[in-house]
Amino acid sequence: MPGKRTDVISWDEFFMRAAVAASLRSKDPNTQVGACIADTNHRILSVGYNGTPRGLEDDEFPWGTAENPLYDKHNYVIHAEANAILNYRGSLKDMDGATVYVTLFPCHECAKTLVQAGIGEVVYLDDKYDGTEDNLISKNILDRCGVSWRQMSLAAE
Numbered sequence: 001m002p003g004k005r006t007d008v009i010s011w012d013e014f015f016m017r018a019a020v021a022a023s024l025r026s027k028d029p030n031t032q033v034g035a036c037i038a039d040t041n042h043r044i045l046s047v048g049y050n051g052t053p054r055g056l057e058d059d060e061f062p063w064g065t066a067e068n069p070l071y072d073k074h075n076y077v078i079h080a081e082a083n084a085i086l087n088y089r090g091s092l093k094d095m096d097g098a099t100v101y102v103t104l105f106p107c108h109e110c111a112k113t114l115v116q117a118g119i120g121e122v123v124y125l126d127d128k129y130d131g132t133e134d135n136l137i138s139k140n141i142l143d144r145c146g147v148s149w150r151q152m153s154l155a156a157e
């Protein structure tokens, strides 16, 4: 009888690859972010990427930053983590203790939202805004609210 395959990818890698796949849908020319929420039973609850709210056509959207806040993408885009939570059609109870896999460390607004949704752990790939004010606030929120965070990497293919 043949033995089982053993060189399978880990759960971490599986969920992070799902987050990366979601990020490939992002229309943001500068930063594409993907998020995948997995429950404590290794089930994917939801995925999301940074994009415009429904009704605001992402093809017509001015994807830049501007001095005038009215024309700055940051004020319109829904972040990947928020979209992953909002895309979930089940009971928010399922999010209790779940892990969010994100390709970029969450901002402080998403950190608050993740905490309040019951997320227990944040696993991230990149932290390109490490040390910025927003990033420090985000880490402060997660630490004080008991949400752990750790970085992982994906092997190059």
Ligand SMILES: Nc1nc(=O)n([C@H]2C[C@H](O)[C@@H](COP(=O)(O)O)O2)cc1CO
Residues within 6 Å of the ligand: 028, 030, 031, 032, 033, 049, 050, 051, 074, 077, 078, 079, 080, 081, 102, 104, 105, 106, 107, 108, 110, 129
């Ligand atoms: N964790 C995150 N999730 C996200 O979905 N975003 C989104 C918001 C913007 O669309 C883009 C950031 O654009 P930029 O400032 O790097 O040009 O990434 C940003 C962060 C960073 O905290």
Ligand SMILES: [Zn+2]
Residues within 6 Å of the ligand: 079, 080, 081, 106, 107, 108, 109, 110, 111
């Ligand atoms: Zn955010």
